[in-house]
Amino acid sequence: MAFEKILTRYQDVPNYTGTIDEYIAQGGYQALPKALREFQPADLVETVKRSGLRGRGGAGFPCGVKWGFIPKDSPRPKYLVCNCDESEPGTFKDRMLIEEEPHQLIEGIVISSYAIGCHLAFIYCRGEFVSGAQVLERALREAYGRGFLGRNILGSGFELDVHVHRGAGAYICGEETGLLESLEGKRGQPRMKPPFPAISGLYRSPTVVNNVETLSNIPHIVLRGAEWYASIGPPKSAGPRLFSVSGHVERPGNYELPMSITLRELIFDHAGGIPNGRRLKAVIPGGSSAPVLTEQHLDVGMDFESLAAAGSMGGSGGVIVMDDTVCMVRVGEIVSRFYHHESCGQCTQCREGTAWLHKVLRRIEHGQGRKEDLDVLLDMCDNMKGKTICVLSDAAAMPIESYLAHFREEFEIHIRERTCPFEGRGAF
């Protein structure tokens, strides 16, 4: 079934470069005047709630509900922060959206700011996204030039300034409160919650933090209606979603699809299946933090609920496909190395646990494993989960638990034979 592209429809326009004129030519910046003229801010919040839009950053929290938490009577300024710190391994959709269709995001930011009463918004851009940040800066200048930003936007009296802030290269600054700390110029480490950012966020003021893809959906919801949006995909996972497919597939890349599709359809129909006639071994369906799925899960739907029911999660939409040449112990070593490197270090379990996980997995992969290691690993994971300020600790523990759940034998072979049986055959 051909799916009408929404966020990535520009891809069908030849030689599209994402300038403001091109964006307008394909219907851009029509939602903004509509929002400003036809909607009260509260109506917009209601509309987004009804659309069923859920956050695309990882947690899948209902966007309109998040907006609704902003106190109406707070005397403090309200902030909108666009989370463009996309760092979840296996995820590369936000980068594409800002580089190729920056005005869709900007239009989404202006409408969202209007909805929550924000007059100063920030795009917190991952440090490595140098060109993406440049594209955004240029696009912001264009938008100011056309009166879509600044004072008295389109004669509505609404004003908004937007700044691009580049991070300095830390995964943890993608966690919304770590991001806010970093944006305030502090060490990027997550804050205790409560209070949540909606009550006390940037500069202790009410703040909404939304992902790039989430905000990019907003103009379409305004333009075509909440009911139209809610009709796309399964009821609880409405709207299109960008899946970043990587690893052992014929056609890696971003695919915009409704979440009603199955893992099988995504890998085999859209991404072209596994190359070289090899067999599918494992799939990480929602970024490296997500527990792994296997062949038996291929008919699971890619919506938040179905993936959760299958023991994994929709996460950031990063789908990492691995064929049967892949050593799951090595995957564990690589994934745990990442979390070891990225833990901010404030909570004990995460600071010490991520490092310990990595060291043990590295030892097993390199033939130095001990029989008792696997139970220690599982207990360690249990001790790391649900006990820290943010979920990085859980994100480090959950995948390892799942590798052990589905591929325990592979770990045991490493320990028994004191070597990696996949040695020399390459990994993912």
Place this chain on the structure above:
Amino acid sequence: MPTLKIDGVEVTVPAQTTIIEAAERLGIEIPRYCYHPGLSVVGQCRMCQVEVERMPKLAIACNTPVADGMVVSTRSPKVEKARRAVLEFYLLNHPLDCPICDKGGECPLQDYTLAYGPGESRSVEEKIQRVKHKVLGPHIVFDAERCILCTRCVRFCHEIPKTGELGVFSRGDQSEINLFPGKVLDNAYSGNVIDLCPVGALTSRQYRFQSRPWDLVRHTESVCPLCSNGCNVVLDVRHRQRGEELLRIRPRENPAVNRWWMCDEGRFTFTYLHDPARLRVPTWREDGPRGEMAYDDLLLRVARAIRRVVEAHGPEAVGCIASSWQANEELFLVRRFFREILGTPHLDFRVRPVQFQPSDASEDGILRRTDKTANSRGARDLDLRPGPGGLDAAGMITAAAEGRLKALFVFEEDLVRAFPDGPLREALGRLDLLVASSLFPTETTALAHAVLPALGFAEKEGSFTNFQGRIQKIRRALTPHVASRSLPEALRELALNLGRDLGGIEPEQVWAAIGERPGPYQGIAWKDIGDLGLLPEES
């Protein structure tokens, strides 16, 4: 006020109280590392996790406000497992050098590991090596391997002295506490990080390797004498071959005075008590060189000299300059001796500009005050000031220079240094009798006919009154030198030699007398002064 149950015991506390505080009221100590009541809450160590009914995850007691009907367990199996795990994680990289660590024996990491931790390690990985014994400032040395990153020290420097020398650098298991570039941990309160540190990562350069905690045989509660704030302290004393030695001063919590803190000057200034240069025996000088003399003989001679002066010139020829280094009990007896027994109006204690009201002020908005003596307030409250027609300190010196004053007693003050401009030597040189008490030889004692060794604050029992008017006890931590007598003992003897009775000199007896008199201390007895002192207007 919400009522909740902690480990089956009900407690009612004000709203906004956290679980950790509520538990404290029941005497339940929830283990903690990063939490400290005097610092902001960061919830990082995860040690204080407790189980709260109807909460899906364990809650950190330090940051979870109580709610009505809440049911908290601090010892459930889930809590114990989480706690054991935190300790196991800490010990992955914590060196097992407890036998040579200053903190060993009074270390929360040791204590909680013993109480809640795993018996042995499941880790076979190599421990991370980090910087050892790095000097952070004049008082503090840092061992990064022992650090468990509770960040109390970092928060202390940001929040209390607001100097912010320390930060956390790098991330994950590479995180390390360090100085910001170009900074030295030399703020006036830096020593507090030693107490705050729950492990042996930040240790005192002064106390380092001086003792094991169990060798500190005495922990005497007292008050710092080095300014008018009167920070509550504990004096840690060890027995050594050469005798008792005060090795460490720590702050003692008093919410109304110093909270949990004290300044470095107060903490580290005490070695003078053991200085061999201190005066130990009384000396006498009359027309010849100074010589040691037994107390009884010396006090007889002083009494004789006083009698001569009074008989020839009347009591107005005698003056006394007391000191705000002296305890209330000493001051009261001094006043009684000079004003009542001798009958002279010339009595004062003010030899520093700051002692004239109201110039004593906060030095830094934290603890330190500009009056660098302990008891100016007590001296004022006990009226150690000139009586009708009496001379103040400067007046007495003038009178001495003019030959009107014939005998002068100077307690614990070096007048030569206090009044550097006037012809002080000449003035003191004209006196028929100059009696001085002092801890150390000074230019004033050099001029005195009789010199009495004084006792330091750690060698006597009594009280100081801080600038607020709070009467606080000082207690004897060190046995005075065998040859020394306290000033009350000397004064009592002197009075006896003059045929008079000074009354009881023990603090209880002195306070019985103080309490009888009209004045700020009326009605107060020694036993009324509690561990945290007594503010008369509150009693």
